[in-house]
Amino acid sequence: MSQTAWGSRLLWATGVFTALAIAAGVWVIDSPAQQRLLRLDESRLQDLRSLEQAARSYRTAHEALPPDMARLRATPGLDLPLHDPAGGPDYRYRLLDDNHFELCALFATDSARQRRFGGLEADWAHPAGEHCFRRSIKNDED
Incomplete structure (x- = not known):
């Protein structure tokens, strides 16, 4: 050749x-638009993590979980993120029982792709759309 x-x-x-x-x-x-949606979802998760920590701190101080978001929000010294960063529905907190609560938000993307690339903890995995995370707080005696 x-x-x-x-x-x-x-x-x-x-x-x-x-x-x-x-x-x-x-x-x-x-795409840039998809990246923006991913960043907004990450911001939502960070906000929910802050709310989870506030609920845990409230439980430590009051020996009970807050009954609702209003009580959690009224905690002195806290500036809690209550609103969706893109103007969507406000975050929701719901007391389930003495040791369990839910935090809910509306997500723009399914986190499966982020999990595939190792960018998200499994306990914060979510589909696109409304999703609630059930959280548990064990008693100190347990």
Whole structure:
């Protein structure tokens, strides 16, 4: 085979490889709009983590979980995130029993993709749409 034929094949193979690399990059990297939705969902999760910590602190101070969001919000010295960062529905807190509560938010994305790439703890996994996280607080005597 001539040197020109090898050069043509090498050029063609390089072009195919480059096209495949670009396609793979586009598949892995989300669009700017999708990245914005992911950041908003991460902000929502951070807000829910803050609310969870506040509920745990309230339980330590009062030996009971707060009965509702209003009582939790009234805790002195706390500036709790109560509102969705994108103007969606406010976060919800619901007391289930003496040791369990739920925190709810409306999510824009399914966290399955983030979990696949190792970016999210399993206990904060969520689908797109309304989702509630059930949280448990054990008694000190247990």
